[in-house]
Amino acid sequence: MKAFGIIAFCCFVFLLPAKALNNQNTPGVYESPNEQLYKRSTFQSFYLPMPDSVLLAVDLYLPKNLKEGEKIPLILHYTRYTRSIQLKWPFRWIINPFVQPGLKDEIDFFIRNGYAFMNVDTRGSGASFGYRKMEFSKEEVKDGYYVIDWIAQQHWSNGKVGTMGVSYPGTTAELLLTNNHPALKAAFCRNSIFDLYEDIVFPGGLRHSPFVEVWGDFTRKLDFNDFSPFGRRANRFVKSINPVDDDRRAVLLNMALEEHKDNTDIFSELLNMQYRDDNPSFDTSIVIDAYSVMNYLPQIERSGAAIYRLSGYFDGALANSAVKGYLSLSNPGKMILGPWRHGSQKNKSPHRSSLEMEFDVKQEMLRFFDYHLKGIENGIMDEPQIYYYTMREEKWKWAESWPPENTFYTSWQFTADSTNRHIHMDSNEPSILDKATYEIDYTAASGLGSRWNSLTELYMYEPTGYPDRQIESNKLLYFDSNPLEENKIVTGHVLLDLHVSVDEEDANLIIYLEEVEPDGTIHYVTEGQLRLSLRKTRDENYFAYTKPGFYRTYYKADKRLLVPYKPVRIEMDLIPVSYQFAKGNKIRISIAGADADHFDDIEPRAGNLFLHLCNQFPSKVLLPVEK
Template sequence: MIRKYPANRHCPYVRPVCNKTAEEMTIKNLCLAFLFLSTYQICLGQAENFKSYYVPAVGGTQLAVDVFFPENYDGQKLPVLFEFTRYWRSREDAQTGEPKPSLRSNDKLFLDNGYILAKVDARGTGASYGVRTGEYTPTEVKDAYYVVDWMVNQKWSDGNVGAYGGSYSGTTAELLCATGHKAVKAVVPGWSDFNVYESPIRPYGMLATGFISQWSQFVNWLDQNSTENLGSSIRRVNEDIPIEGIQEHAHNPIVLELATQAKYRDSKFGDFKFEELDPLFWKNEISESQVPMLVLTSWMDAGTAEGTLLRLEHFPNPQKVILMPNSHGGGHHTSPFQVSDQLVPPVPSAKEQLQLQLDFFDFYLKGKRSGIEDWPTIRYYNFGEETFKESDTWPPKGQQRVQYFLGSNGILRTSVHDEATGVDEYQVNFAVSTGTNNRWSTQMGKPILNLDNRNAADSLMLTYTTEPLREDLQITGTPYITLHLSSTHKEGAIFVYLEDVDQNGRSRYITEGGLLLEHRKLSTNDMYDGIPYHSFNEADASPMPVDQIQEISMKLWPTSVLVKKGHSIRIAISGADKDTFDRVPAEGTPTLSIYRNKLNVSFIDLPVIPK
């Protein structure tokens, strides 16, 4: 029997989750907001027609599944859209057991347009049984195959399955392709992880403590069904039977402890190595599936844009990419040319983002001509110009590489400096920060703010700035930097920020890169053609030799920005980002020497699209 709970008020497709500023949010507020990431807002009071099931997966582990049906569903076979989540498929009141609304704006849109939805608690989470042995594990990938196989054999399924989601469930949507199940016809990975070691857990080889400590606390509360902190309880599959699976969840590892111990990409993170816990590990299987993808992502969302572009270049699956200027989940604008300390609506709007997904599924699961056949391969936002551009290739046609060289007096030059001994010394200032609303903290659902004026931060760093440009410069792609440097300490880190400086001297953040210096050894990887690549494997790590010049080459996260005539390009160099990463070294204050002469050339290499 289908359970139905009446709606008590109208629910539009888009509803704001919170009107607090980021500074006012406690970790509890963040966690509650994170349960329903921006674009996918909860629809309070929406009628829910659903059945709950336990479905056996790998080893017989029972997974909790809610199947939602359109209003006035009369038994016809329909395509099924699947969300495999780590963040509870449904909730209920902890005291009364009254189901709390769990449909979100995208769910409502899909149901209203003739889809059945299946929401699944991953093993070791929610009302599912089992113990977690890591995140995105191979076991979890195989579990998804069992659930899809069960779905397509139900009387309400027409045999066509799509997967969707944002953040964790965006990644599991892509990983569903790796199962090879023939019923999977299309997926929408939203703001998904691609290389989990580098984004979001250990960017640059450093633990992203600011993010991972909060996320670890959040998922621990979920796993323990902490009603005090979350304000609700996981919804039971059978309302008359307690959730026995939660007793097993008590044995789930603490993610922060795993992440702290797993220093290298080939380290164990639970029962599996880091390198086994992301779509990159499943490249061959995903490629062989040929499942079409609509990829939604944002330039400023951790390193998700890099994963999106690597996938587009190196996975042969049919793909459409929307690369936005938005926060994690697509909820807020992030452009430093638009955003200061106040929230700005996203581009595209939340409603437009949802419609893109519906059009995509309609084409691949229902055979409707929804217009996606005419979409370009990639639409990407261009900062500075503040508009979208289109391309059917990546990188865009005509891309060239242009180098700017570090020179004396903080000048960034177009030619190599002719000095024989030029060097700048910088004592690391551990007060440097990109703030608490940056590309890493947005992974917890926070907006990105206050990157529109970096002058105060720049004063704490070593900076190099070009003369005002004589014409516009279009940067699109992955920058990288090569520095010849020495350090007074064997442990340390380097951070590099690319900035736009306007005619008034105001600097705006464009993108960043970094490296824990023990990972300076370069490796080869066909996916990083011409871009410095670091394996982050234990065997390739070594301490810095004290006071000896080392060549450090590293990528910055990809971007697209129009630096206008009269503006300048700046790079700012530091050894810390205090609100995001741990202090390196834990004790002592290194002095970094940056060499910028004809014998030891230091430069930034920019991907440029000529007019």
């Protein structure tokens, strides 16, 4: 049994068995006509040469009982997290090679349903040669063209390829579309990154250093064949990155690892960056956008490939990535937003009856790829293209657009008197106080099991979720509605139009949407953040992509320092969500100036933040409510 302990150390993304829904017309429920035709697979591992002589390590799986002359499509997983691992003796007699459990389950699943599968180490990672000057580099993406070209020429290939993955491989799944290879027909992108700056590294302009440090340390060690990030016991089980079949003595593997020494230290680079247009030290002619999906929309559009996006309400800010990607392209597309953390493994709604993820991702991927790679008319592109989950109501819903067509914005005004702070819906009731004063508490935090910690297993110090926030709420400036007279479902992007001042030239602003029970229990719903000096907005026509809410460049030239104590208008949107506020409960908006667990403070620190409430400088929140 000890051999299976390696799972705890080598699992980057778990995808636990899912409980299927009862409704046969529901996404995630599908019976493929090819299921169980193929019981076992053949495996081979080898190097593919690129035009610049860099060798990429690939693992290829084929159905073992494939008939002569039969042609099948292939699913491509393009990763920088090591395609497979060689265990020490005697464990490799049980599992050889070792593949992260969730991915291995998917490989076997696709083989059973008549697909080939290829797992590739991107250049400068795993057993592949080359070096990485940046994640998602143009060289890395271009390599994908030649990998797919090789696949399409094989005697068993039907000439059609689909890409898939979670997080980093989910992002490469979409980036490979930029090559416009005619064989690449569809991409299933789970928890992928549309905008590296705004959606993961600098949400709202706030540097997410703890995540970048953990992720950077993990990937750098992995590139050097060091598995210590998985714990001290990992080395008892792991021998090394898996060499290819013809490299039994790992001579080529060690040569590849030597080239990895030239990989860029991502954490050091990002510590020297603050603005979207800052240049990395290795190339002063480019900016971070050069490595983001958002920078390649015309090329992705030209591919004509179908794209399926999946994200969750506890998936960092990557629900924004899913929405922006879906809205910005005319490719055949679908989107699912669920009550999930990064990796979409379990139902994390605070009101769930079970942790089981009531959605079978494997079956939904198969439904998608069967249609686009095998031509099976299963109706997936005839149904509404958006499927989302409403928490507390605990219900899946269809939509034809995002935000859903049945939502409308309701305006809630902030007011305060000497004892209470309120938000009032559609009210012109004047505020007794012209501003609310908040002494910023720099110990305020959202917890080590927050949406941000879910972005990688090694950053997840506690199970994903938000316990009762009563203690934390006392550190914040909060405004409550009256008890609701009926249930209200908020779906989409909450917008805020505030007037704020501080006693310094800059500060962070973090806004939480919460629900308050009659007994005082506080449920986290969603949040948004903004570095106040980067508040400047621009017209949507300035940008190549589409999003709900407000557009910002985060450019250095658009930085506007505050004049201490002078009110400025702040427009911001929160990360999308769908949540039912229950009758009798209160809606709460909480304001913070710090999240000690996740974002760097601005120096010098502001002492006080003022939310202005008078007629001249009003503040309001707009909630997207379902009819």
